[in-house]
Amino acid sequence: MKIMLEKTDATHSLTMSDILEALSEYEVEAERKSIYDDLEAIRMFGLDIIKKKDQKTYSYYVANRMVDVIDFMQ
Numbered sequence: 921m922k923i924m925l926e927k928t929d930a931t932h933s934l935t936m937s938d939i940l941e942a943l944s945e946y947e948v949e950a951e952r953k954s955i956y957d958d959l960e961a962i963r964m965f966g967l968d969i970i971k972k973k974d975q976k977t978y979s980y981y982v983a984n985r986m987v988d989v990i991d992f993m994q
Contacts, residue, residue: 921962924969924982933972933979 923942928934934942936952943950950958959980963969968984 921965921967924962924967924980928981930981930983933970933974933981935977935979939980 923939924934927938927942936955939955940950940952943955959969967982969980970983971978971980
């Protein structure tokens with residue numbers, strides 16, 4: 921959630937490769953399938969994560985930010 925809040929918005933999205941690379945900066949290894957599940961869990965938590973298609977690649981971003989969640993993450 922932290923990566924999505926810090927690095928995305930309506931004009932900046934992350935591909936799955938970008939997400940995996942950002943996780944590796946925190947020394948977290950994950951498989952794509954688990955990230956898809958995690959993104960869905962974050963959506964259920966209430967964060968508005970949008971999936972968009974750019975040519976052949978999908979990317980993800982946080983659309984509507986909740987001030988309380990952002991404050992919580994800092």
